[in-house]
Amino acid sequence: MKKNILILILMYSCQTIFGLHNIRCAKFYSKGKKFDKGITEITICEGEILQLTAEPVANATYEWVTPDNEVIYDIDLIRMNTTLLMSGKYSLEVRVNNCSDMSFINVNIIPKPNAGIDSTLELLEGLEPSEQELFEALEGTPELGGNWTKSENVYRYTVKSNNVCNFFSTATVVVKRSIKLINGFSPNDDGINDTWKVISDLEKRYPNNSLVVFSVNGNKVYKASPYKNDWNAVSNEELTINHNKKLPPGSYYYILELQDSNKNTLKGWLQINY
Template sequence: MVYTYTQTTYLGCNPKSASVTVDEDTAKNAGENGMLTVCKGTVLTEKQLFDALEGSPDLGGTWTSNGLVYTYTQVASLGCNPNFSRVVVMEQSEAKSAGADATLTICKGTTLTEKQLFAALKGNPETGGTWSENGLIYTYTQTTSLGCNNKSASVTVNEESEVKSAGLDGVLSMLDGTEPTEDDLFAALEGFPDTDGSWVKKNSNTYIYTITSTSPCTKNKTATIRIKRNQEVANGFSPNGDGVNDTWIVLPDVANKYPKNIMRIYNRHGNLVYKALTYNNDWDGTSNGKITINKESKLPVGSYVYILELNNATKKVLKGWVYINY
């Protein structure tokens, strides 16, 4: 702006003038108000504040603060008509609680759920976090949108193997009128059963063996023994040394099933010709009794009466005849 001052005569002769040019001193641009969100406890820099301003602010201003409101001011050289803008700072609190580290013991092969893992955390964890896995270590993390002071806690998982076994199903041959002992039943199990299980009689011919699992492996192990009844006693053999039917197989595995058995065999005259404690299907027709033929000699062809005391829980006694034929 130019202002002119003029002096004249009354006749207007030779007027004189001088001019004043006025420059207005204006402040630079302070930009527009802005907002800045930071993690609680962050020490702010002027660059962070300046970058948060909207518009097109000029450099060279000054910052002042009042709580969480920061003011940027641009002032002219004469101090007139200052420009200013503000940055309101929002502080973001730290993440929610993730609880504290813990351990969790599970049965090997169990599929874990996040609910199980969360329940295992100690302390006071809050919901809303995320889980990550590294082998058997599961980490629960709580974050904020800015990642302020993330919190995490880990659950270390221990896997416990099911080492106990009930074995495999089996079959036990029994005579009518006899009942198996638990030893009989256990011996009939297949596989490699552990000994600390329990037996339950389902019916007269079915027994269930159960190994009760302990926490955290809660699935019981079972195996079934089925009783095969009406086991027939062989009533003949031919001890002639041909490798076939050379000994009298009275009952399969008789010595193991009835370890206290007593076998007595008599001729048709009632003389004891053979006696064995714990008979083991090994009689080859040789006499070991006190009769008229030579002791330790083969008995003649013919029929002989046997009495087999099983001496088991039922005290059953088997009687009949057996025929020797060379």
Template sequence: MKNVKLILYFTLFGATIPLLAQDVSLFQQFNGRYDYVAIGNTLNTVENGLGGPCSILTSSSADLSLNAGQNVTAAYLYWAGSGSGDFDIAINGVPISAERTFSDALDATRIFFAAFADVTDIITTQGSGTYTISDFDLTGVISPYCPTGTNFGGWAITIIYEDASLPLNQLNIYDGLQSVPTFLSITLNNLNVLDNEDAKIGFIAWEGDRALAVNEQLTINGNVISNLPLNPANNAFNGTNSFTGATDLYNMDIDVYNIQNNINIGDTSATITLTSGQDYVMINNIITVLNSQLPDATITVDDYIVNCGDNSIELFYTVNNFNSTAVLPANTPIAFYLDGLLIGQSLTVNDIAIGASESNSIMVTIPDDADPNLTIIASVDDNGIMEGTVTESNEDNNINFVDIELLIVPDIVTLPRLIGCNEGFETSTYNLFDVLEGFDYTEEDITFYTTLEDLETESNAILIPTSYNNSSHPETIYVRLESPPCYEIFQFNLTTENCPPYVPDGFSPNDDSRNDWFNIQGLYNIFTEHELQIYNRYGEIIFEGNNDKPWYGVINRGLNNHGETVPVGTYFYILNLNDSNYRPMVGWVYVNY
């Protein structure tokens, strides 16, 4: 049969005092092989009413009988009465304090209360047996209520159990405190009934009187329902317990109705209406049990990875099928949104069993103009246009929010250039750390790169930054300074300049491979346009050279001795660097063999 979606939302309308009453709303949902039973008892000794005794008990008991295979999942205690409230009571001698409270009023002086406590641990531990509520004392409260027959007190425990023999059901518990007279309508929306067999609805109600049966009806989808002989169609709230058959729960009701003939397969909504022409009844708890076989997809973003200066985020997520009664199929779509913009899509990979999960990850890219402080929405069962493709038991729990801060790299800071002496062809040797003079850093936090891309990917770092030779002129160097959780970027240029050459005092052209030529340091391949002239002691030019023609002590000018080596002696040189920053250099050089 077709998978279906059951109770999710409902609206309520009633004639109550709005400042006090709390609308009945969905409190808890159970999906699986679940059903429930309820026990409870009144503190009234007789039904209240005009002329009745103005007395009330401070304790009462009820018996719980669970069958083999019925394993308690949850147990919720409700208690109520006249007045502003007694919120500290005991169950089988164990002190209980109210975890939630409710209130309602008939008029300005007749106010009523109800309270709630989770007693799952107590019921699970003690199991079947007698349960006694004590220390529930309204004896000093009820006197003003007795003349109008509105004095009451009572308690009830709703026990949800799991049983492997049951069909797959969805059990919904709604609670609050709303009163009837004269009219209360509850609309259950988003139904998609799979099977109406054994469908039922139950109530915990307070202050109903058996003796009052004026226009008192309970209808579902316009059909009057009853539960004979306990709950006739004209007196729904008459002090009975449908589970035990008790008829002496004065001024309270624990009722359950079979509604399989009043709700149809394929129904998408149901309306419950309660009317009472005279009897003042307060609804505290409503439970529905309908057959259901549906998955329930939820998603959590478990973690994420954000890299410095990168708009790509890796999201790690888990899709769950916890509160479900059917497998969540593979290829269930997942969408990721930022400010309503779809930024990523994925699919579940495998069928996800009841109560199971599947984890995965996805890379999403954030728009460049997005605020760095952002909230990503992960949405399961979402085809990318905010539409689901799988019918679920709960369509309102498909999203998860995660707040993320992008790691923004500060703007690049330009540092002063490093200048090196030209060692030839506009190259030089640099200690790159010199550019960071005045910075507070450790060398382990600094890395140098020749491209910004390499810096961002931490690739091809300069291996020996203390002795680096530039490869172009000028050359831009990028500096990465680790500054957790991110880093800073600096850049600077390497430039060269022609430094003054050093002229030696002499040389010995004797072919011993040591000092065989007039080696002027910092000249060749640096001052590439230079001119060198050598004169003998008589003032005669004997050699002219340039960047391609150094002097090895051989004569190449004059009338005689071309190609011969000069004799030992002192010679005069004129070095014209042909550089506007320098004047010609002159001096003496000694040649020896």
């Protein structure tokens, strides 16, 4: 879309009176609306084409100065695919022989909405991401209030502007269910798998998690809230025969509440080997 602003230069007189030059010039027109000479304002949308045009005056020269001090010697000033850096005050000086005058126009540019930057999200197999997890996975400080759509493992976030520009912006999160659940460890102090690292980065991914472990007889042998991937098979339940000692090898049943926004709970059998 192009925003065309006509700057009409009216040369009523050009004469020297005691060394002073007298020029009347620079009326701004935008879609038929005329502005008085001086600093005027227009508002356009980011990405539009901005064209500032002066009406031709015989034997005149034109000098535009942009907000970043670029000088353009032309009757037209055109900016393609405008960015926020192009907003600000533009000046136009018109010269005819020894006569000159200046006019100004301030250009405001409405930014596009920010949906963030494409990213990936790793999850456990079998889990669906929450909108909170998807939003937190996006890079680039996305705006709130958008909508999510799904196509297989690709989730698309769309933000629409609430102004006259009627823009929308999208970003995607690709979900990879690549995190494995570990269901065994060997706490024999050999430096390998001595603690139960049930999920990589558990404390970071699910900081509010809680874990309870039971024996095959249904007795509670261990609990932690949050669990930090640091259990070495020592029971912390007072009613356990092996309280404060390592449990015997065998199978144990666990319940791990992730306490995420989807309230996911993982249950299953854990194997302790020595």
